[in-house]
Amino acid sequence: MLDVVIVGGSSAGLSASLILGRSLRDVVVIDDQKPCNRFTNASHGFLTRDGSPPSELMQIAYVQLEPYSTVVRKTATALHIEKNDTGFEITSSDASTLQARTVLLATGLHDELPKLNEIEALWGKSVFHCPYCDGYEVRGKAISVYGADDAAIHLVMMLRNWTDNLTLCAADNWKLTAPQRDRLTRFGIHVVEQPITALERTGAQIEAVHFDDGTSVRCDALFIRPKTTHRTTFARDLGCKVDEHNVVQVDLRGRTSIEGVYAAGDIASPMRSVAIAVAQGAAAAYGINADLIERDFS
Numbered sequence: 001m002l003d004v005v006i007v008g009g010s011s012a013g014l015s016a017s018l019i020l021g022r023s024l025r026d027v028v029v030i031d032d033q034k035p036c037n038r039f040t041n042a043s044h045g046f047l048t049r050d051g052s053p054p055s056e057l058m059q060i061a062y063v064q065l066e067p068y069s070t071v072v073r074k075t076a077t078a079l080h081i082e083k084n085d086t087g088f089e090i091t092s093s094d095a096s097t098l099q100a101r102t103v104l105l106a107t108g109l110h111d112e113l114p115k116l117n118e119i120e121a122l123w124g125k126s127v128f129h130c131p132y133c134d135g136y137e138v139r140g141k142a143i144s145v146y147g148a149d150d151a152a153i154h155l156v157m158m159l160r161n162w163t164d165n166l167t168l169c170a171a172d173n174w175k176l177t178a179p180q181r182d183r184l185t186r187f188g189i190h191v192v193e194q195p196i197t198a199l200e201r202t203g204a205q206i207e208a209v210h211f212d213d214g215t216s217v218r219c220d221a222l223f224i225r226p227k228t229t230h231r232t233t234f235a236r237d238l239g240c241k242v243d244e245h246n247v248v249q250v251d252l253r254g255r256t257s258i259e260g261v262y263a264a265g266d267i268a269s270p271m272r273s274v275a276i277a278v279a280q281g282a283a284a285a286y287g288i289n290a291d292l293i294e295r296d297f298s
């Protein structure tokens with residue numbers, strides 16, 4: 001019987017495993033090596049590692065976890081988690097079944113990109129979702145925002161911090177209200193309410209956005225708000241409370257609404273950031289260790 005199985009071994013999961021390993025807890029981390037930021041060349045905003053490739057952050061984490069013999073990393077996909085009288089049974093793609101007193105869900109999000117031609121080739125390189133992650137590198141440049149609702153207005157207004165060369169591209173069936181349009185144009189934001197026909201690019205660098213009416217805008221970076229879904233259904237299957245934005249509800253120590261189930265990182269935060277995922281992973285580890293101590297002394 002393990003103390004913890006951590007499903008997802010990226011920023012949140014590995015951070016938790018470090019604290020749990022240092023607490024001499026028996027931990028297995030199951031990970032299938034598909035962190036959401038694998039599409040970008042440089043991860044920004046994590047103090048001491050600003051601008052490092054995400055894979056480098058993971059390599060450093062693996063090396064620093066090596067001395068902790070009670071932490072085992074396993075490359076597999078967790079397929080099923082069953083709650084039983086003693087804890088949890090976790091089945092994986094390598095046909096193994098683990099028993100654990102607690103589980104930490106750190107499985108992250110899947111980004112569903114809008115259906116624009118060849119956007120996959122640009123994602124994380126010149127098509128971004130987060131101004132805090134990538135705004136600085138494109139400051140002062142020509143930035144477009146593409147979206148289908150008021151979230152795009154919020155995003156384009158936010159990007160005004162980084163450039164005044166901004167275009168809002170409204171997705172096919174979305175029409176802005178007259179006050180919304182006036183407000184943006186008053187601040188020099190160009191609004192286009194035409195379907196996008198093509199994203200012009202050189203390799204992974206976007207060059208221009210082309211519209212249905214034959215017009216186009218030069219573009220150094222395109223920001224979008226992708227639709228996000230949980231990588232797994234574990235949180236819902238186990239009965240954890242999830243809010244209307246699909247965020248697993250946790251307390252400050254990562255406890256979900258289900259006893260013994262903890263969550264950290266993108267699935268449990270309205271803000272996506274390596275620093276926040278690392279912090280949430282550490283906080284969940286504190287919570288797990290505290291709760292196991294409480295159980296052992298009862």
Ligand SMILES: Cc1cc2nc3c(=O)[nH]c(=O)nc-3n(C[C@H](O)[C@H](O)[C@H](O)COP(=O)(O)OP(=O)(O)OC[C@H]3O[C@@H](n4cnc5c(N)ncnc54)[C@H](O)[C@@H]3O)c2cc1C
Nearest residue numbers: 008010012032033034036037044078108133265266273274
């Ligand atoms: C394109 C892009 C660029 C970004 N750039 C930045 C940046 O510059 N700075 C910044 O701070 N943040 C950035 N972010 C956000 C940041 O990457 C996330 O907030 C962070 O990775 C969240 O960590 P996490 O551990 O919660 O999830 P993830 O990093 O997504 O990791 C989840 C892990 O769980 C694993 N997993 C999922 N399901 C299973 C399963 N069933 N079995 C086994 N393993 C499973 C996955 O393989 C993955 O390794 C970026 C995000 C994207 C999409």
